[in-house]
Amino acid sequence: MNRPALLALCTAATCAALLVTLPATRAQTAVQLIAPDEAEAALTRATRESRLAEARAARLSREAEAATEAVQRTANEAAALAARIQQAEADIEVARARYSIARAERADLTARLAAKQEPTARLTAALQTAARRPLALSALQPGSLKDVVYVRAVLDSAVPQIRARTAVLRSELDRGRALEAQAARSLDQLRSSEGMLRERRQSLAAVENQQRIASRSARGAALREAERALALAEEARDLDGLVDKLDEVAVLRRELAALPGPVLRPADLSAPLTPEALAAPNNAPP
Numbered sequence: 001m002n003r004p005a006l007l008a009l010c011t012a013a014t015c016a017a018l019l020v021t022l023p024a025t026r027a028q029t030a031v032q033l034i035a036p037d038e039a040e041a042a043l044t045r046a047t048r049e050s051r052l053a054e055a056r057a058a059r060l061s062r063e064a065e066a067a068t069e070a071v072q073r074t075a076n077e078a079a080a081l082a083a084r085i086q087q088a089e090a091d092i093e094v095a096r097a098r099y100s101i102a103r104a105e106r107a108d109l110t111a112r113l114a115a116k117q118e119p120t121a122r123l124t125a126a127l128q129t130a131a132r133r134p135l136a137l138s139a140l141q142p143g144s145l146k147d148v149v150y151v152r153a154v155l156d157s158a159v160p161q162i163r164a165r166t167a168v169l170r171s172e173l174d175r176g177r178a179l180e181a182q183a184a185r186s187l188d189q190l191r192s193s194e195g196m197l198r199e200r201r202q203s204l205a206a207v208e209n210q211q212r213i214a215s216r217s218a219r220g221a222a223l224r225e226a227e228r229a230l231a232l233a234e235e236a237r238d239l240d241g242l243v244d245k246l247d248e249v250a251v252l253r254r255e256l257a258a259l260p261g262p263v264l265r266p267a268d269l270s271a272p273l274t275p276e277a278l279a280a281p282n283n284a285p286p
Contacts, residue, residue, distance in 0.1 A: 031190065039104065043094060043098060046093035049093075054087050060080035096186075099190060106179040106183065109176050
């Protein structure tokens with residue numbers, strides 16, 4: 001292998017060895033991490049709770065759509081929103097667990113890469129030093145050209161090892177980038193779930209406010225109906241009293257009509273009454 005190619009290979013290996021440090025997490029958000037030994041169990045539990053809450057919310061939404069009474073429909077809608085809130089809270093725990101797992105794996109990978117970095121960096125530094133040394137200078141140093149040939153043979157044998165280590169480092173770096181992307185997605189999911197949780201809580205508060213307004217309106221309507229019924233009852237009692245009074249007046253009229261009429265005053269008050277005069281009041285029309 002010629003000297004420029006060897007120097008280029010050494011440079012590439014050095015760069016690979018020195019760039020093993022993974023990029024910093026792009027989202028340095030204050031997220032409460034879960035311990036690595038608890039993250040998997042937390043992820044399983046939160047995923048199950050999220051699915052149960054989603055199924056419960058879907059069932060309550062169907063019941064709300066099928067409800068015929070407004071009160072029942074509103075109650076089912078509020079219960080469905082509460083289930084959606086529980087689902088969002090579970091989704092937040094899912095995202096937090098995934099983020100914690102990704103961060104733990106990333107930290108473990110960083111430690112492994114740091115352990116591999118030092119020997120690779122030493123090897124590539126030595127190869128670069130030897131590759132940059134002029135061949136004439138090597139020949140002038142104590143020893144024979146056999147040593148130069150030996151060093152060159154060692155360099156040639158180290159090239160496959162450098163390539164293998166570089167490939168491993170690149171694979172680890174790809175794994176680190178994948179973990180970084182996974183952590184970023186988990187954090188985005190966490191933020192999205194938190195936003196959804198705020199929206200659903202606001203929706204639930206709006207529904208509860210509507211329920212309070214409807215309840216006050218229903219109480220006011222019931223009170224007005226009760227007052228109206230009381231007024232109608234009083235009017236009915238007044239009508240009954242008026243009917244009774246009219247009946248009394250009618251009886252009094254009949255009694256008055258049944259009384260004998262007035263007796264005409266005779267011209268001669270000293271004259272005795274004749275039978276016709278006595279019978280006249282009885283024959284008078286009622």
